[in-house]
Amino acid sequence: SEDQYILAIETSCDETAVAIVKNERELVTNVVASQIESHKRFGGVVPEIASRHHIEQITLTLEEALTQAELTMDEIEAIAVTEGPGLVGALLVGVNAAKALAFAKQKPLVGVHHIAGHIYANRLEKEFQFPLLSLVVSGGHTELILMDEHGSFEVIGETRDDAAGEAYDKVARTLKLPYPGGPHIDKLAQEGEVSIDFPRAWLEDGSYDFSFSGLKSAVINKLHNAKQKNEDIPPQDVAASFQESVVDVLSTKTYQAAKEYDVKQVIVAGGVAANKGLRAALKDKFKEEDCELLIPPLHLCTDNAAMIAAAGAVAYQQGHRAGYDLNANPGLDL
Numbered sequence: 001s002e003d004q005y006i007l008a009i010e011t012s013c014d015e016t017a018v019a020i021v022k023n024e025r026e027l028v029t030n031v032v033a034s035q036i037e038s039h040k041r042f043g044g045v046v047p048e049i050a051s052r053h054h055i056e057q058i059t060l061t062l063e064e065a066l067t068q069a070e071l072t073m074d075e076i077e078a079i080a081v082t083e084g085p086g087l088v089g090a091l092l093v094g095v096n097a098a099k100a101l102a103f104a105k106q107k108p109l110v111g112v113h114h115i116a117g118h119i120y121a122n123r124l125e126k127e128f129q130f131p132l133l134s135l136v137v138s139g140g141h142t143e144l145i146l147m148d149e150h151g152s153f154e155v156i157g158e159t160r161d162d163a164a165g166e167a168y169d170k171v172a173r174t175l176k177l178p179y180p181g182g183p184h185i186d187k188l189a190q191e192g193e194v195s196i197d198f199p200r201a202w203l204e205d206g207s208y209d210f211s212f213s214g215l216k217s218a219v220i221n222k223l224h225n226a227k228q229k230n231e232d233i234p235p236q237d238v239a240a241s242f243q244e245s246v247v248d249v250l251s252t253k254t255y256q257a258a259k260e261y262d263v264k265q266v267i268v269a270g271g272v273a274a275n276k277g278l279r280a281a282l283k284d285k286f287k288e289e290d291c292e293l294l295i296p297p298l299h300l301c302t303d304n305a306a307m308i309a310a311a312g313a314v315a316y317q318q319g320h321r322a323g324y325d326l327n328a329n330p331g332l333d334l
């Protein structure tokens with residue numbers, strides 16, 4: 001048939017994921033085997049445990065994706081895989097599975113950058129219009145990325161210390177909330193009041209860089225001091241005030257960059273794009289603007305392979321091919 005199916009594998013962190021996308025933009029199936037339960041009692045992702053889970057899950061997840069799609073490998077055009085960044089032992093499982101499959105079935109192989117994937121998750125919902133600005137906010141990344149065409153990424157700002165999701169997870173831990181803490185803080189914040197004036201790191205004039213470690217420390221210090229004085233601060237107010245600081249900086253800098261670069265679309269990507277406060281603030285900021293705001297549905301915000309298939313399909317169209325020497329690269333540049 002004329003239809004082109006790309007199968008993708010993502011194992012960069014704590015989700016074993018396989019997805020199939022049809023004709024670049026149509027999601028056929030998106031299977032995610034989450035390991036969150038196994039990492040919870042350690043309060044974060046344990047790399048060794050992640051690798052072992054990926055090894056156990058990868059074949060099952062692959063079979064599940066093909067079964068759900070009612071496709072065989074013969075009908076797959078190419079295989080895309082996350083080559084980095086991420087945990088090296090976790091990435092290796094996906095990369096080797098993809099190479100083995102590509103070799104056994106004699107299919108082309110395409111390596112995908114995890115962040116390109118987060119951005120391209122949005123293309124499963126809406127066609128891109130360039131120039132486009134993307135705010136990528138996840139557990140490992142906080143970046144503003146400008147795109148003039150497919151496959152071209154210019155990082156115009158990034159975090160100088162903690163990623164936004166990392167700050168969420170660390171503050172959540174201080175509040176004794178389960179891992180990953182982002183969604184719990186988000187929920188708590190809806191019930192609280194912005195009663196504490198936490199700092200906002202605007203950095204130098206005109207800079208699109210971010211910094212969240214000062215804010216994180218301010219929250220931790222506030223809770224520590226309150227405890228010593230036997231003072232009671234409602235945790236929901238801490239959550240609401242912390243979230244307000246994060247969201248204010250993220251949404252303001254995104255808005256300023258969108259104006260300066262006169263972009264047609266602004267897209268939000270990564271796990272923290274699931275945040276209710278951030279989604280609302282961005283919708284509000286851009287409601288009277290010509291540029292279109294795209295925020296992916298929740299299941300495409302957190303790690304998945306559909307986004308890798310979406311980015312991989314474009315890379316494949318552009319002629320990118322990886323050889324059997326493709327390797328996991330934990331520090332891969334965009």
Ligand code: KG4
Pocket residue numbers: 013137138139140141164165166168169180181182183186270271272273274275276301302303
């Ligand atoms: O993109 P992702 O699934 O994995 C990485 O590539 O890092 O992002 C995970 C991060 C975690 O830090 C998690 O706490 C955060 O996204 N997160 C949220 C929300 N949902 C997930 N942070 C704030 N609010 C949320 N609703």
Ligand code: ZN
Pocket residue numbers: 114118138139270271302303
């Ligand atoms: Zn991610």
